[in-house]
Amino acid sequence: MEDKNRYRRMLKKENLRNTSHRQSILEALEASEEPVSAETLYLTLREKGISISISTVYRALDVLVEKDIVAKTDFTDNNKSLFEIKREEHRHHLVCVKCRKIIPVKECPFYEYAGELEERFGFSITGHKLEMYGYCQKCGGSPGKTGD
């Protein structure tokens, strides 16, 4: 499968052994549209019949984050870290403070601004993160235009 080769390459590039656990974790993260917690990931893997312990999940995630294959986001208000595979595609997130729904947003308004900041501060920007907090449609937001 093409995807599996992609993970193998990612791991190989970082000199990581391609353990089946790491591979399964990457596949599960790739399949998930939203960032997930280590616990959710653990349950997903168990549901797929993969025998793995929660501490193995944590350890594998730490390594993948350290190697820049997986992005870790700490949402400040509930002490929970969420993990997301680094995609080619850059994303931002809308986070519902009531039901915890996370909506990925593909558009980024910052490319030009980042360039301005680089120029102004002589700073070489390698990335940024943005989460916006509020209420989703179900939790009291407005109807919106996307229909989902």
Ligand SMILES: [Zn+2]
């Ligand atoms: Zn909500």
Ligand SMILES: [Zn+2]
């Ligand atoms: Zn952005």
